[in-house]
Amino acid sequence: MGALTGIRIVEFGGIGPGPFAGMMLADHGAEVIRIERPGAIFGPHALARSRRAIGVELKSSGGIATARELCAGADGIIEGFRPGVMERLGLGPDVLIGANPRLVYGRMTGWGQEGPLSNAPGHDINYMAVAGLLDGIGAPDQPPVAPANYVADFGGGGMLLAFGMVSALLAVKMGAPGQVVDAAMTDGAALLASMSWGFKAAGMWRDGPGANLLSGASPFYRCYACADGRHVAVGAIEPQFYAALVAGLGEDGGGQMDASQWPERARRFAAAFAKRSRDEWVLHFSSDACVSPVLTFDEAAAHPHNVARGTFVGDAPTPAPRFSATPASAPTAPRWISGEQNEL
DSSP states (O other), X not given: OOTTTTOEEEEEOOSTHHHHHHHHHHHTTOEEEEEEOXXXXXXXXXXXXXXEEEEOOTTSHHHHHHHHHHHHTOSEEEEOOOTTHHHHHTOSHHHHHHHOTTOEEEEEESXXXXXXTTTSOOOHHHHHHHHTOGGGSSOTTSOOOOOTTIIIIIIIIIIHHHHHHHHHHHHHHTTOOOEEEEEEHHHXXXXXXXXXXXXXXXXXXXXXXXXXXXXXXSXXXXXXXXXXXXXXXXXXXSHHHHHHHHHHHTOOOOOTTOGGGHHHHHHHHHHHHTTSOHHHHHHHSOGGGOEEEOOOHHHHHHOHHHHHHTXXXXXXXXXXXXXXXXXXXOOOOOEESTTOOOOO
């Protein structure tokens, strides 16, 4: 019995961050019913797990009536269409909350429900760019590099929507009315950079890729190539961890925070790491050096720590976070409601 057992969510079919939010809610016990186009393929990826789907044609009056009926009995909905689409379908907040005053209406968009870009197309890389995050990611003197679509889509988008939904559902439980949760990926991406904005306010931030302590400028917080072409990740920020790192490399560690020494020290560290394979270095260092192997997906699934914790099940991560009194159930395969049949 997960922490959200007893909560019913209607998820309007989409891609990326909306399904991720639905997955998080379903992982922790919510009953999530996904409205899909008739004949659509539902699953089998992890984002579709632990919920049921129903084929509904939203271009027909009967389909709209079915959607309204589902939402009338729900605690919350999730939709990821561009602004105005749900209103044109007759499924906007005024209609659905009007019929169900306790409904939490979750909206997932790139740019938000209003603003000059609200109806513009975009993807994770665009939202990160406008939020100011992309400028600092990558190697110095090279164009910025997008970290896949983890930041705006899933961190600033889906995870923030899930947080917003749970917060609004809790408010309803405490006596508040239903409301709209406007989760914009550009807002969420900006929020994830709160610590960096703190550095900027303190005069400790430099614009540009690889220019800051945690983005590649420092020799003790970056990745290095090893003799076998694999990599290690080094995160030896605190003095005691840095001391273990330089001792293991046989290097002089004086002036750790003297940024003028960083380029030369990084060059020497890189030359040292290039002399042994990744796994040899991992065995060589104690855990105090904060040196870790950069693992592939398959390697991560087989790593002893992840195996011990059950971090992965099958070909996907397990639900997180973990609850002591209301643990999440094991994820289940998505399935269609009633007689709707599609290959998953």
